Amino acid sequence: MEIMRVLGDLVCTQRIPGLQSASLRLLENNKGVRLVATDPVGVPPGKWVFTNVGSAARLAMPDVTVMTDLTICGIIDDWDA
Amino acid sequence: MEIMRVLGDLVCTQRIPGLQSASLRLLENNKGVRLVATDPVGVPPGKWVFTNVGSAARLAMPDVTVMTDLTICGIIDDWDA
Amino acid sequence: MEIMRVLGDLVCTQRIPGLQSASLRLLENNKGVRLVATDPVGVPPGKWVFTNVGSAARLAMPDVTVMTDLTICGIIDDWDA
Amino acid sequence: MEIMRVLGDLVCTQRIPGLQSASLRLLENNKGVRLVATDPVGVPPGKWVFTNVGSAARLAMPDVTVMTDLTICGIIDDWDA
């Protein structure tokens, strides 16, 4: 599971039906690259999280039919980047 | 889900039957690398999108039997690269 | 789908039974790294192609039991590297 | 399977139910990037291990319903980084 930081919400009015109404967050990985993830935890901006990719990202969602490939799995309590 | 920019359509007359008649777009990722994606959304060139890879790319297509590994999942409304 | 260039055939007398008699091509990706792919299209050396990875690579083969993780999916007609 | 070094335990009070009560370790890969893995072996800090990613990470757990994408698979006895 990769460690990333939550930047905020993603504004996106046009998306595939498979994403349903899942919350999308904008994350930044260790290389400074910004990515989009589904968030079943409800994480505020600024927090460090760890994420699942691939099929594990779907299985980590409460509804496994949400078509994501990156999902937030937990908040890291104490982290020094 | 990775964030990429749509460059335009891909011209390709010879392809495997598994891709069927899916629209193929040429994208550019954050490293400037160009990739080919299926596009169920219908995105005009210049737009920023986020994409699914792997099995999620197939499940994101209206027809899940299209043999892709990269699919556009939504358009980002407001994005400053 | 990644964009790569076909360098030629791969000479390989010893391989796992799961690859059967599939044609193997030597490709070069955008970083100059050489990779081995199965080729259901029949691509001559020098051509630019796009490829599927992972389970999509197997599903892109006429026979999905061929144990590959990289398959050529189409030839790009017009491409300026 | 990638080779990584175990840094220690991950402190994480808030996580998805799918991770259950699996032990989470903080690892460092060959690029100095820190990652989070499930640990069915019980590895002390400082040890070099090799890891599975993707669906293999779940299948490597005693309970395959634990929603991980990175699992420690073994300890390397003798390793010079």
Add this chain to the structure above:
Amino acid sequence: MEIMRVLGDLVCTQRIPGLQSASLRLLENNKGVRLVATDPVGVPPGKWVFTNVGSAARLAMPDVTVMTDLTICGIIDDWDA
């Protein structure tokens, strides 16, 4: 399929049951990174091989229940790195 060089055997007395008694080899990829792979071919050190990752790595093993994510698929006869 990635091209790598076999460095030798991996000494590992403690590993998950899912790896069974599979032979583990130490490989080096094109970036000089060392990885661990299962070897159904029986490759001597120094040889260049190509490998499958992900689910294809498991399917490439004679016994598909071996929990690997990297498997040697063939020896390249003639290779100039």
